[in-house]
Amino acid sequence: MFAQPTKRALSAGALALAGALAFGVAGCSGSSDSGGSDEQIKVGLVTKTDSNPFFVKLREAAQAQADASGAELISLAGAFDGDNEGQVAAIENLVSQGVQGILITPNSSSGILNAIKSARDAGVIVIALDTATEPEDAVDATFATDNLAAGVSQGEWVKATLGDTAPQIVMLDGTPGGTVDTFRHDGFLQGFGVEEGAAEIVGQENTNGDQTKAQTAMENLLQRAPGVNALYTINEPAAAGAYEAIKGAGLTDQVVIGSVDGSCTGVENVKNGVIGATVMQFPAKMAEQGVDAVVKYVQDGTKPSGFTDTGSQLITDTPVDGLDSKDTSWGAENCWG
Template sequence: MPAQRTAFHFAATAVVAAAALCAASAANAAEPVIGLITKTDTNPFFVKMKEGATEAAKAKGAKLIAGAGKADGDNAGQVTAMENMIAAGAKTILITPSDAKAIVPAIKKARDRGVMVIALDSPADPADATDALFATNNYTAGVLIGQYAKAALGNKPAKIVTLDLFPGHPVGAQRHNGFMKGFGLNAPDAKSNELGSDAAIVCQADSFGDQAKGQTAMENCLQKVPDVNVVYTINEPAAAGAFNALKKAGKDKGVIIVSVDGGCQGIRDVKAGKIAATSQQYPLKMAAMGVDAAIEYATSGKKASGYVDTGVTLITDKPISGIESKDVKAGTDLCWGKK
């Protein structure tokens, strides 16, 4: 009898263990896997997006896998990350495309395998290569700072420097062309991926959204045209570089710098007077919406579709009558990055 009881005990234990293993496997299978691929893992904007997506996924009972390119423009790194995520069982991939065109074949391959792909912040080219896009209206962001710069300059003849991203990128074109539109210049429409030009724009240069490259680009522009009075920048790191170049040349007091992003450092630069105004966007909202859409797809099979505007606000400490804006305090409350 003792031997029988022992055998029975072992058998019962094995059944319980097997049941527990099956339950764990079922739980793992039920846990939605979401991929997030950003342009880099160092830019505070994408760091905050990753943090937001991680927190949202955890709260919803999902698993988030994150990846990134080594630098802005690293398409190969993003393709590798996408392949790894599909292999890991991701049924939704959220991506901020570094190369809007080059990433499209990898997106198509993922979608052909039943993976929902949502672009965050930056569209693919064409935009309908992804199932959906959750992003700032970058053209509107440009319009806001263009209107502000025009009003701040008053009746002075404009001599504008634009520190752009790099050729052919939709976000870079939309912000640049939106700025032109807001400033009252003859601008391409929001669908164009080509940078507009005008006689008032005395120097155009690529900054790649980087502070050091932005400073070098601004120094080069000042050598060509030393008496600029407006500087448009693709983002706030480029704006910081432009300010450093202007200060080094003793010209920082007479130039209006406007930008886009709304990161905490950028808002501090607005408060310090380095940037006159910036258009603030909201990466946490993009991330949360992306995770919500992924959970919906995992539970109901319903895919997100189309474009969703995640909002943009003009932030300045020098408001101008007739131009809607919020102050630095409001911008600080909603900024991302280190406060």
């Protein structure tokens, strides 16, 4: 059982949302036939932050799909990666605004369960995007990347590219306890073929997926582990920051860098040799399918269920035998579609 958020915590979350509310409420003109009513369908979207490019793309795709469906999208976000209280406050805010469905990329897979339950009890359909809840059936449905599989792909490519060289692995993780972070981390180890705590892992730092933090973390790690030759990164900003530190140390030919995201910037970094390979996700697909599911539910009562894998694809210009991959030309045409 999870404790209800305190009044003080909710107030803090609400304050954190003030900035998001200023720009996040976006709609379109016209109305939609919702189960025989002329009332416009309202869809709420709660992302982890409003600045990470992944969530920006997701929000833009959700807005476009809502516009095309004649629905109104109300977008809110946490103040920072890990702002669970802000997301709880956002859910309560959206319910009070009368949304019929909420799409959420949860910061904590378990910390928002009470808020989600309250929303569902009020008749609001709740769909997780990008990150599954724990348990998974705490929401009506999930549209997301299989992040364990994405991590496996990264690990397999880094291992295969390293070849017979004895590995010295550094891991630049995201946010401690995050579900996506855990799945990608565990998947990388599985794909690489090493256990947690193995001697081959010579360094590990949390970066919150931030480029500047990742660069600082990598600079520090290189002081302790100058022989590093295999690098796991939670996302492409972390990979870009790590590369700057590696370049500054004159070790670009020594370290094999893998990542996950598949942004257009990330694909360009693969093309330019900043990242060796990345695993592309499809946030636009998550958002589009989520909006469509809410609209369909309101219009005819069809409720989505279960986990829908929106796919992932290894992108690299240095393919290895036995691993399915696409080159950066394909990646540039499909980035974050």
